Amino acid sequence: MKRAIYPGSFDPLTLGHVDMIERSAKIVDELVVGVLNNSAKNSLFSLEERVSMIKEMTASMPNVTVASFDGLLVDYMKEIDATIIVRGLRAVTDFEYELQIAQTNHVQNANVETIFLTTNLKYSYLSSTIVKEFASYGGDISNFVPACFIDRIYAKYHISK
Numbered sequence: 001m002k003r004a005i006y007p008g009s010f011d012p013l014t015l016g017h018v019d020m021i022e023r024s025a026k027i028v029d030e031l032v033v034g035v036l037n038n039s040a041k042n043s044l045f046s047l048e049e050r051v052s053m054i055k056e057m058t059a060s061m062p063n064v065t066v067a068s069f070d071g072l073l074v075d076y077m078k079e080i081d082a083t084i085i086v087r088g089l090r091a092v093t094d095f096e097y098e099l100q101i102a103q104t105n106h107v108q109n110a111n112v113e114t115i116f117l118t119t120n121l122k123y124s125y126l127s128s129t130i131v132k133e134f135a136s137y138g139g140d141i142s143n144f145v146p147a148c149f150i151d152r153i154y155a156k157y158h159i160s161k
């Protein structure tokens with residue numbers, strides 16, 4: 001059985017992330033969306049909020065679960081018996097960073113392999129940072145995130161639409 005992890009901060013989950021989850025769930029037996037509990041990062045949504053939003057979006061996907069982790073990804077993967085990391089590549093600018101992480105993780109644990117999916121063209125410009133930047137100015141984020149999250153994101157900036 002191939003258990004994979006799709007790790008990230010997901011602050012917040014974007015339509016690009018949802019697309020990645022849907023596509024990678026089709027090619028592995030079990031996909032764990034691993035939400036990083038990064039206390040150093042000043043996140044917009046709490047860890048609990050991020051996990052619950054992703055659970056909401058993946059409820060109908062039978063082989064997808066959502067969990068949070070802290071510490072090293074390779075350590076967490078050992079804990080849950082996962083051997084595959086899924087990451088998305090949007091553009092060449094992602095490549096250098098992703099290559100470095102993938103190689104480091106493989107050096108740490110030779111059983112760990114990273115697979116990359118190229119981001120859907122529709123979302124290749126998209127990132128959680130872009131969502132936050134637009135939302136903070138009251139900009140239109142309907143093409144960026146699932147519709148059910150829009151109000152929750154504006155609410156973080158005390159914007160009601």
Ligand code: PNS
Pocket residue numbers: 007008009010036071072073074100101104105
């Ligand atoms: O969505 P992000 O912020 O680009 O995700 C980055 C993530 C979570 C994949 C990466 O920061 C990570 O794996 N962090 C856990 C700590 C770790 O294992 N660091 C070593 C990687 S070189």
